[in-house]
Amino acid sequence: MSEKCDRRLCGVFAAVLLLLAVLLVLSVCVGAYPLTVADAVTALCEMFLPRDVQAMPTRVFWSLRVPRTATALLSGTVLGLCGAIYQLVFRSPLASPDLTGIASGASFGAALAIVLGVGSSAARMGFAFLGGLLSLVLVLLLVSAAGGERIGTYILSGIVISAVADAGLMILKTLADPERQLAAIDFWTMGSLAAVSAEKAIPLFAVALPAVILLLLFHRPVTMLSLGGDECRAMGLSPNVWRALLLSLATLAVSASVSVTGTIGFVGLTAPHIARLLIRRRGGAYLFLSACLGGVILTAADLAARTVGGGAELPISIFTVAAGVPVLVVLLCAEGRRRQTWS
């Protein structure tokens, strides 16, 4: 890599990490009960005090803001990283975590829990998680039955399973009690971090964080898979084994994330494209930057979702699209101009 590329890479990472740090501080401080930076520092110092002697700002900090901010950061990281992995492994710029039907499967699972009257949020999470995993298993079975490792087979299988899950969701909506259950299903499918608590965030971290670390460590096979099956084999990497392993890990992380936050669109598609246009490189740096940008987009969107509507929480997907699309359009136009200049 040339020195110019090195400098560019360092500059981009510094800017993104600084932006992320600012957003994290804002996310912790801004809300219906505003906290100052001094409150946050005090809360950090009072971390190990018994809850009943903690001041109100400390309780708000630890019971509401930290779980919510950490969940936004990790879920965004998962969506951004897994989006990049899907795009490289499927060798398609259109690929995203929705592609393999995981988001639809998880939505179906959560809606089923609501219709069955499952009250506990942990049980709903479990249903959503199982729905996402079931989708992946069905996609892999379909790919295996189609007898191929072709990328198109994966994408087509994902579309099929996604359509089946969406149809199931529609059936559940017609069966749901319109007074209570239908609204709950709609709210869940729109995605929100309003109901996040430490109890919900801990299982998410237990599942998604190790998966994210492993996926970042496996950046070499991810990049090699982007060259296609034959070149992978020629370089000594088994494409079938690694594709299945990486997709399973990514699905595990996405299912865990979707089971807590609901369906959040566009982050998995946008973050990798912005990362690619910013550094124009593949490999570990690209995956890490996609993950960071996913965290930036979701943290910013969550911040907007709870502040723009006054007292009301707005669906987070409105802001993930609002944050991602303009940046992506500007970068794509800049990329187009750059190509024209070259040619």
Place this chain on the structure above:
Amino acid sequence: MELKLNHVSVSYGRRQILRELDLTVRGGEILAVLGENGSGKTTLLRAIAGNVPLREGSVLWDGQDLAACGIRKRASLVATMSQELTAEPGLCGMDRIEMGFFPEKGLFGRLSAAEREEIREMAHAFGIGHLLARDLASMSAGERQMIFLCGAAVRKTPVLLLDEPSSALDFNRTERLFSLLHRLAGEGRVILTVLHDPTLALRHATAILPMRGGQAERIELRDTADERIEQTLRTLYPGLRIHRDPLFCYTETQMMK
């Protein structure tokens, strides 16, 4: 050091592509695989590389059965250059060469400073030093081939398989490619290359392997009379003639024009 194929047969479904093929190629030799489209040339390379299962027979390197080797061990012995090397944006020449070291370095190993220096020196010797920092997507097919060969040269892969390496190259690049192949063969490597141009095969190869219906018999170019070579090649290219000074092949139809 030799690559040996014993009674190798390969089928795609019911269609048999290679039929009990026997072949030996020794270190330092360039074997040109010739034949019509669909005669089994690419399948032969894929069988040696382990990309298709053998219905029967075995592929041995220095007496060692390649089918019994793991995929990484096999990749450290056999480097395969496909017809169209992927031109993914975001990877520079050095990245591509570094990825080729996967059999030796595994998931987490990194190239040492000495290995990087060796790559730079080899790239300069190949005349492609400037390509190491260039994006693969902005390179021509020929430049990507040079990057691949440079990587294989540094890794000292003993067997090189090339599928129609000159198909996208102009005259100068074709000449440069073959001068590199001679250099690599001179270091004791086995080189098998699929070619469509019999003139290139006669100019550069040690032996030819004319394939027809999944079968073939190796013909030495140095010890075989032109008439015999001509006769064999006519089974693939009807009406072909060999002209030795300067060497080129032509067909009777071309002659009439």
